[in-house]
Each structure stands twice: as C-alpha cells, then as structure tokens.
Amino acid sequence: MDLFENKKEIIYFFLIAGLIFALSVGLKYYNFTKIKAKPYLSSQATLLASEQKLSKNGKVYYSNIFATPEFRIYSYAKAKLEKGAYSIKIPTKKLYFKSYLKGMFFSAVFDIKAISTTPTLRQKLVNLVYLQHQSPKAGELYSALFFATPLSKELRSEITNWGIAHLLAISGFHLGLLFAIFYFLLKRPYSYFQQRFFPHRNRDIDLSLFILALGAFYLWILDFTPSFFRSYLMSVFGFILLVRGIKIFAFGTLLLCVVFALCSSPSLIFSIGFYFSCLGVFFILVYIRHFGEYSDFKSKVKMLAHALCFEFFVFSAMNIPVFYFFPQASIFQLSVIVLSYAFVVFYPLSIALHLFGFGGLMDSYLLDFLAYATKGGEIFIPTWLFVLFNLSLIFAVRYKYCAVFVALSGAFIYFWGLFI
Template sequence: MQKLNFINDKKELFVFFIILTLTLIFTLLFQYNNYKTITTNSIYKTQAQVINKYEKEDFDVYKLQTDDFTFFTSTSKEVALEKLDFLDISILTLNISFIDYLKGFYAKSFNIYKFQKNTIKKDLSDNIKSQHVDKNISEIYEAIFLAIPTNSGLRDIFAIYSISHLIAISGFHLGVLSFILYFVLYYPYDYLHNRYFPYRNKRFDILCVVVSILFIYLIFTNLVPSLLRAFVMMILGIFILRANIKLISFETLLITLLFILVVFPKYIFSISLWFSILGVFYIFLFIKYFQNLNKMFLFIFFNIWIFASFNPVVHYFFGVTSLIQLSSPLITFVFTLFYPFELFLHLIGYGSLLDKFLNYSISLDFYTYEVFTPLWFFVTYLLVSFFSIFSRYFFYFLNILLMFFNIYIYY
C-alpha cells in the first residue's frame, strides 16, 4: 500500500494553516494576559523554584521558574540558594516588554524567603546525591535523568568533549526510556491480554501506556524543549503510522516544529529546540541518501557523519574547539550503553560504580582554542542543507562544505 503524505492537497493545507493561526492567536492572547498581570504594578510577588544557579565573584545569578513564566535575578552570596529550592519572592517589573516576558527576563528582586515543599523531583535528586561523593558527578546524573542543569564548569567540559547533546535530555533519552518501559510492561500485559481481552491490539495498548508515562516525565522535566520535540514527534509518529502516512519525512519535522511554536511561542528563542530540530533534520538527510548502503558501514558511519554535519551549526554559537571532540562519535555510541546501565544502577542504589572513571574523564586537561563559523558560511551551509532535501547535487555540495569545515577547525 502506498504511503500518504500528511497534507495531500491545497484544501488540507489551508485548513492546517487556519488551525495553526487560530492556535497561535489564542496562545499569544493567553500569554499576553499573564504578561499584563505581572506588569500592571511595578512590584509583583510570586512563588518560584530555582532552576539554575550561576556563581559570580561577588554575587550569584539565578534562573527561576514560576507557574507561568521564567526569569533571572541576582542576589548577594549571603542568600545562598540552591537548585530546586522554593521561594517567596518579590520582583520589580518595570520596563519588561512582552518579548522579554516570552524569552525570560531579568528582574531585580527582594523579600526572598525559602519555604519547604516536598516534591518527587527533589526526593530523586537527593537520592542521586546520596549515591555520590563528588558534587560534579551528582550533577551529571541529575542532568541526564532529571533535566536539572549542570554548573558552568561542567558545561565547559561537555563543550570541550562535544557531548552537550548527550547531557541535555532529548530524543535519544526518550527512546531508551520508551524501550525500557515497553519491555517492563510487555510480559505482564501479555498475560492479561491473552486471558481477558485477546481481541485488543496488544502493542498499541502498551504503547499508549508508555506514552502516558512519558508525558508525565515530560511535565516532570518542565517541558525541556529538546524532549518536547521528541515527544511531539513520537505522538505524531504513532498517528502517522496508524494512518499509513510517511513517517520519516521533513514534512513531519516541520509540522512538529510549527506545533511546538504555536503552543509554546517562547521556544522560538530556545537554542536547545533549534539544535534538536536541526539534529533530526540531518538524521533525516542521512537516512534519505545513505539508507541503501551496507548496514554495518552505516552503523559505524552514522555518528561520524552527524557529528561532522552539525559542527558548522554548533560552532556558529559556541567556538570552543579541541581535538578531543573528534572522539564525540565514539562517546555517543558508548553512551547508548552507559545511559540505561547507569539508570539501572541508580535504581538499585549502586550509581557510584563508575564514579572513578567519570572523575578521571572530567579532570583531564585538553588544549582548546576558539573557532567560530563565519556568518556567510553559516547561512550558505543552512541554505545548501535545505536544498539538499530536493536535490542530490546539493547534498554532494553539503558534504564538500562539511568536510572542508571540519578540516579547517581541526587541522
């Protein structure tokens, strides 16, 4: 049976556009109403949770999350807040624009008081910390399991290794969790299915339960953009497969992006989301042009090509460069085993098993230098990448560009 497209004619395209437009208008009106609520008076009192902490020499900067918005503030060292702390806080809301509100604004604050609030996330974080002596190691596992940001020192180390994509929870982590949940649920449900309701679609039922659990996990992580992208694509994928529509298509990726942006307009400013979208884009390009090659060759070549193809994008924003980054494809492959293994170890209370190895890895000192992608090359590269969807010759040109760029930054 021939696979269909998600949108097959101009009428469907028009209806889709109208739905997106109306959704965007509703979302922006809702967000604008929240914005007016906090800016009506110059002082706004709220409750917030500390999401991240940026330590400076004389003061600390905090990223805080309320039920409706994200903002930044700074305090003296004496306040001494920690990630996941809950606060009563008052902020000055003068001169905050609606765009600033969506992006996450900076506000001066006062009357800051911590209060106790027990949450599952805090309990899990404390459990992870109890299994490790080194704070940095704890933060690595809090990041990959709970989406709690790491400190700036660790972020620099991940950038040197070019493995930031492994630390930020995304589609890979969602895929591993999906597999684990499906495996755990399969045999108990198989027994119930055969005994009580053999007429039902067993795999689809289990998949629905898995998706429900993953949705709770998505909320639990405060809708991390890269994880949100993966989850939306997963939902679309289930619908698309059942409707006999092409699953791996750039159209699906575009619909995912548009859906996220109309429902969560603030994510248009999220580099994490754009990196996630572009990462999947290059994966789709790889599949489109390399899928018929030898499977063993593809298994080895996949991570290498994705790493090389994404480098011009990453280096436009982050210039840190080191020869150790060439090991990123290998580390990515090892991480596919490391992640579920460490998840299991933490569940049984033996999460510290590989701490010595991690401590050694993050303590190594590598020579680094800065190379940024020039704007003209960045724009050219993205345009050639886009036209590679339609033309094999543009794809050949894309490979020439990425090859020369990687030689340029590492030679």
Template sequence: MIIYDKKQLISPISKFLGLLFVIFSISLSIEYSKYQELIYEELYETKVEVINIYQKEKYDVLKLKTNNLEFFTSVPKQHTIKKLDLINVGILTINISFVDYLKGFFTNTIYFDILQKDKTFKDKIVEKIRANHTNDQISEVFEALFLAIPLSTHTREVFTNYGISHLVALSGFHLAVLSFLIYWIFYFPYSFFHTKYFPYRNKKYDLLLLTLCLLFLYLLLTNIVASLLRAFVMLSLGIILLRSNIKLITFNNLLFAFLIIISVFPKYIFSLSLWFSMFGVFYIFLFIKYFKDLKSKVVQILLFNFWIYFAMNAIVHYFFKVTTYEQLYSPFMTMAFTIFYPMELFAHLFNFASVFDKYLQLFLASDFYIFEVGTSLEVFIFYVCISFLSIFYKSAFIILNISMVIFNIYLFL
C-alpha cells in the same frame, strides 16, 4: 501501504495548519495577558523554584522558574540558596518587553526569602541520585541526565569541551531508551490480560499508548524541556501516522512537530535547545535519505555518528565558539553513550551506580587546550540554505558535504 493523492492531502493539511494558527494565536494571547500581569506594577512578587545558580566573582546569578515565567536575577554571595529551593522573590519589572518576557529576561531583585518546601516526587528522585554518589559534581551530571536539571557552569563547560553537550540535554535518544524500557516492562503483564479478556484489541498499539501516557508524565516531571518535548511530539505523531499507514520519517513530519510545539508554547521559538534538537533530527533525516542503502550496517552506524557530528559543527559554532581537539572524540562518546545511559539508569534504580564514579571523576577532571573558532553569519546562512536545498537536490547535498569537510578542517586545523 495506503497511497494518498496530493490533492486529497491539501485540504486536511490546510485545515491542520489553520487549527495550529488558531492555537498559536490563543497561546500568544495567554502569554501576553501573563506579561501584562507581570508589568502591571513596577514591583512583582512571586514564588519561584531555583533552576540553576551561576557563580560570579562578586554575586551569583539565579535562573528562576514558575508555571508562568522563567527569568534570571542576581543575589549577593552571602546566601544559602541551592538548586531546587523554593523562594519568594520581589523583582523590578520596568523595561521588560514582551519579547524579553518570552525569551527569559534578567531583572534586579529587591528582596527574597527562602521558603519551606514540601518534598515532591522529583525531590525524592534527586535524593536517590545523590545517595548513589559521594561526589556532588557526579550527582549533578545524573540529575541533568535523568531529570533535566541544568548543570553548573563548570560542569557544563566540561561537556562542551568534549563536544557532547547534546548527551546531557534530554531528547530523542533518552526518550527512545525510556520508551523501550516502559514497553517491555508492561508487555508480559498486559499480554496476560489481553489474551484473557480483550484479544480483539491491537496489543502493540495499546502498549504504545500506555508508554506515551507515562512519557507524558515524565515530560511534566522535567518541566517540559524543549528538546524532550520535540522528541515526545514526534513520537506521538509517529504513533498516529503508524496507525494510519503513513510514512514516518519525512521532513514534513519534523516541520509539523515544530509547528505544534510553537503553537502551544510560543516562547520556545527562542529556545536554542529546541533549535539544536530540530537541526539534529533534520540531519539525521538527511543522512537516512542519502545513506539508507549502504550495504554494510557497521559502516552505516559508524558513518552516521561521524557524519551527524561534523554536519552539526557549522551550526553549533555559530552560537558557541569554544573549540578543543577533544571534541573529535564526540562521535565515539556518542556511540558509547548508547550503552552508558541505560546501564546507569539500571545502576541508579538498584543503588550500585557509585562503582563507576572513579571513571567519571577522571572524565570530569580532564584538562583542555581551548581555542575559539566561530561560524560567520554569511557561512551560517549559506550552510543552512544548502542544507535545506539538500532535501530536494542531490547536487546540493554534495555541496553540503564539501562545505562540511572544509569547515571542519578550518575548525580543527
């Protein structure tokens, strides 16, 4: 392995950060010009795709998305709008600030029309998923798992009550499974041509690049979900660093991945999905740093899933206070998901996924005793600070673990 002197790295890192700052400035300028176009007139008309529908008592809230913006609006209940529909909408743009524009704003609708939509590749995949199931709620789960189509409020609450919302938010694990499948699907065909025509090339590296290209297309298919983007950027960095014989699992690489994402997509700085994904990977790296030398791999795997879950609770419960005792099943479900996800992917490809539906219906129909416990701002700040200090000091990591135990006892008792 090549060892780089710290002084040698300062200049390239400074140049890299300078480049990211330039990209961020350009990206922010582009977003601001789009914002100016939006608010130029009080009434703005555009074609949008319906990403999600939140049902209220007297009206429905639509989450809408175009290539340029994402926002929320309300419509009367007497309509036939469905998820993934294309509509033409006229909205009011007064009192929308630039920060609101970046975060995703709510505005009033003046009028809307449902448009005829040509079937896209994504629509065809949705049809294939729905053809595998007779239960709409189950179809919805797999649309989220495979295409990052948001869950309805009720279904999302079920996953929140189980403490497994992270499993239906496409991120690193899902990308890892897809990477593995793509790599091995092309491994043997490519090996034939590699041996015959260009044996001088690095076969593994070529296959990784091919995998990366196909994953990029998948990222576009999902409308560039923030958590999946984080995983893709880290995978891309990993391949580059692997080629350069530089250590892959470092907190610096996680930071660089975050800076790359924000420099290209400034609005993602307001994405909870991205922040949860970043914290999740941060605690994974922290676990590896302090528990990588455990002799028993079985103990290490079990401890990994439980430790990450309990470590994230103080972060998650600052934003979401919903708590149930069923959330304690989360580490077990996360381990089971490593088998469930690729199995269901295979089952949907060959149209026999419905055989598992009766078990999923029982899972989704569970009743919960729900209570609310939140993380105070002071505890949140302390917990985040002690987490970051754990990168450098083992004593801070010990305090982090004590804090984690105390918080989780407080949470469930």
C-alpha cells in the same frame, strides 16, 4: 499514504496553525499586561543554581537562576544563596514582552526570603539522585541527565570538550531508549496475560499507548523541557500516523510537530535547545532520504559502515550552528561518533544502578573521563554563514550533493579551526 493529499489541505493546516499561534501569543500578551500593571511582581521561586563569578575589577559576585511557575530569571547577587524555595520580587518597569515571551530573562531581584514549601516530585527525585553520590559534581551530572537540571560552568565546559552535550540534554535519543527499555520489560508479561484473557488486543499498540502515557508523566516532571517536548510530540504523531498507515519518516511529519509545538508554546521560537533538537532530527531524515537503502540491512558490513557514516554526517552537518552559539572546540569532540553508541549501554545501566541505590558506582571513572578532554580553541561562525547554512537546508532536502556539501563544510570548518 502521504501526510497531506493535496495543496488545499496544506493551506488549511497552516491557516489553522497560524490562528492558534496568534491566540497563544495574544494570551501571553494579556498575561504580560497584567504583570506590567504593577510596579513589581511578587512570586515564589526555586533557586536552581548560584554560581560564583569574578567581575572585571576582580570582585566576587554570584549569578543566580530562579524558576517561577511561569518563567526563569537570571540575576546577580553579592552573597551566595543556597538552593531552595524563596519569596522574591521583580521590578516590571524594564520587563519587555519579548523577554516575557522567551520565558527566561535577566532582571534585578529583591526582597529575597527563604520560605518553607513542600518539595515537588521532581525535587524529591533529584535529591534521591544526589544522595547516591559522594561527589556533588557527579550528582549534578546525573541530575542533569535524568531531570534536565542546570549545569555548573566547570561541568558544562568538560561536557562541551567531549562534544556530548546532546547526550546529556534529554531529547528523542533518550525517549527512544526509554521506549525500548519499557517495551522489552513489558513484552513478556503482557503477552502472557494477552494470550489468556484478551487475545483480540494488539500488543504493540497497547504497549505503545502505555509507554507514551509514561512519557507524558516524565514530560510533566521535566517541566516540559523544549527538546524532550519536541521529541514526545513527534513520538505521539508518529504513533498516530503509523496506526493510520501514513508515512512516518517524512519531513512533513517533522514540520507538523514543529508547528504544533510552536502553536502550543510560542516561547520555543527563542529556544536554542528546541532548534538543535529539530535540526538533529532533520539531518537524520536527510541521511535516510539520500543514503538509506533497504538492501543495505542485509549486509552487516554495510550496516556498520552506515552506523559510522551516519554519526559523522550528523556531527559534521551540525558543526556550523553549534559553533555559532558555542564556539568552544576540541579534538575530543570527534569521539562523539563512538560515544553515541556507548551511551546506548551507559544510559540504561545508569538508570538501573540508581534504581537499586548504586548510582555512585561509576563516579570515579566517569569524573576522570570527563576531566581528560581539554579545550582546543574556539571556532567563531559569522552571522552571514549561519544564515546561509539555514537557507541551504531547503536544498539539502531535495539535492543529495547539497546535503553532502553542508556536511563537508561543517567538517572542514571543524578541522580548519583546530589545526590551521
């Protein structure tokens, strides 16, 4: 069955969604007015990163990222701060509602005092990861991979050179792998008890519900990271639609998840990570719509061809928005077509090694690999082209030639920017 039976249901859905969105924004504005009523806001915060930088005059300063229960604050300081918990004060005079709604903004921070707090579960897990690595850089990499912690400028640059930022940003790819891992581990034990005590139960539904519950717990640990939040919502909606016999691989399903996510968290409107996450799923659906033939699964040669073409299609189609926000380009980014499949082995292996206390086993090879890629240049995308790209997505859904043109345009810009 289709998601909506008629246009009236679509209208009702968007009216209700618009009302919920307005209420969510209104609640945010109410909280904002309470903050603005005071000259400064006192809050407890966790220092996520303190990175050294140089001013135009050659003076050293530090860029700090503080995380409070409500938002993240970017600020500058003359002295380096160690990661930990702090009591801080923020002036509210120059705090605007748009910045507050984003959930992250730049602000002066003063009266900074280190405080002693009980580490959260996430902080304890991050520390356990770091303890397994002699290199802080490796600990930082795995901490970002497992718990979405910030990256230093150096590591961020190396990851961009390889074009694997999407592999490190926890999203639907990771959720799918985690789902497969848990299903594989639980399938036999559950079947054993099912056959003896509750044969009337549906194994796939019960295991899916249990794994989704674990996913919700992981989402809470990650503090509702936007990309993973979207992925989790899609998996929950997909499960509900599947058991009700409604079509899953449809653009309406993606739209439903996006609208629901924005209604529950309006700040996602300003999240680049959320935008990329949704866009990646969109192009997966576009490829399935225009090139996915069930008969091709009967041929190993065609399946292999699809595996390569699919990765190249998504890689190329994503180039324009990626370079619009992150101009750094490298020929090594093309290797992501193969690295995406290698990650299917690397990700569960790295989890297993950390669970058994051998997380640092691959550090030297991994760090050498990351440092091997070099920056090739920068590709700047004008705003008019970025806007045109987003408008063309509407036509890419219906017209195959438009989808191909979007992908080829991205590939052309990539190779032209590097070699011409």
